[in-house]
Amino acid sequence: MGKHMNTAVCMFPNEMQIHQQLAVLVVCCSLATGQISSRYIFIQEPMPWAKGREYCQSHFVDLAVLSTEKEYFALLSAIPMNNASFWLGLHKESSGWKWTNGEQLRLTHWYNYNHEGHCVSLEAMFEEDDKLLARSCNEQHSFVCQGPVSPQSVSVDFVNIDHMKLSWNISALMQTTSHYYNVTICGFICEMLSYPYNNSSSLMSISISNLSAATEYFIYVSAVVIHLDQETSRKWILQANPTMLKAKTVTSNKTHIIFFIVLDLFSLVLMVSSFWYIYQVVKKKSTERVGGRLSAGSAIVELIPHRIGLEKLENVIF
Incomplete structure (x- = not known):
């Protein structure tokens, strides 16, 4: 599109x-x-059903279509006056009652169902919620357009x-x-x-x-x-x-790449730090061992001159 x-x-x-x-x-x-x-537009000028539909199609979309209970009661709550009859986009065909968009009528809010009328108005003056009334399509009434x-x-x-x-x-x-x-x-x-x-x-x-x-x-x-x-x-x-x-x-894939690079660098730093720590520990241990051997050797070296002196003394005496 x-x-x-x-x-x-x-x-x-x-x-x-x-x-x-x-x-x-x-x-x-x-x-x-x-x-x-507004989804529904109320036109006060009375017209026959066909003329009202023509007006709605020229200025809006069509006569009002009420496919569901929710739409029906939404229209009731929006009625601007309580003493008028409004044409709806509902009319009778050979197959039954249909809205102007081709949908079958599923509402049951008839005030008075009759077989003479072929177009339907909504009677605002009725106190009950059942306000649908079949009328002759040539009657002139106000009407509701669909946005x-x-x-x-x-x-x-x-x-x-x-x-x-x-x-x-x-x-x-x-x-x-x-x-x-x-x-x-x-x-x-x-x-x-x-x-x-x-x-x-x-x-x-x-x-x-x-x-x-x-x-x-x-x-x-x-x-x-x-x-x-x-x-x-x-x-x-x-x-x-x-x-x-x-x-x-x-x-983003770039964000993933950066994340893994940072993760790899962090792992590398941890690995290097671990090796450095191990190296320092090993080095310290080695130094301690070498230091111990040097101390023992020094003690031997100090004793050797005394022993040599005694040998010389023995030679002199004997």
Whole structure:
């Protein structure tokens, strides 16, 4: 995958913790005016279901898709008003209820299930959590647009001294949308790189280079969609909340070599010191032995003249 050449770099002290790095990420890597970071955008102007979807596709990604319970309740908590009906990206096909990304409906939060309606709204005025209602697609209601979706998780496929390879699965919704990914990697500095998604594959793989050996990095991956408003010529930049992971590059071979050289030198010094100690001990012992023999010889030499004198005296007498 290619990457845009423009980068954003921010310096921060080495001792900062992850929450400080996140703050740097927000300050240094924020986009220009027109950025929308919310995943769900509520449009108050009433439209039929098809018109609402067309608007969402022109300005955002699509009508809101709620694949999981977590997404459903996240949308409920974000509703700006409690007296409206909002179209969702859920409609009825011959095979059953499907979201606009092709996924089957797995939620069961029907307020009132009926067979007449072919499009689904979320009824904010209902007090219970079951707020899905099938309606005629020609009715005019407010609607919820879907922003870009960052990967749920990112895998580290390969790590070397100065580079690593990452990959992640792309949701069905994002596979049909022109977008790119901002990848911000923070070590001693934060650097943001952009990688375009230019095919319909369900897997994205990238390679990040020019890293430092034996360094821990915090990496943030965000999906980004850009739309140009035809009426105002204003560029809208939609960036999803980032997915974060942590990875560490391996130790340099040079570091290993230096370590073993130092270890060998230390072993050599110990060996030489041991030999020197043994030499000094042996030398001392040898000196003590030689000194003992010299003392005995001196005693013999001192006795010999007396003996010679006695022999001469005996010769004289006899």
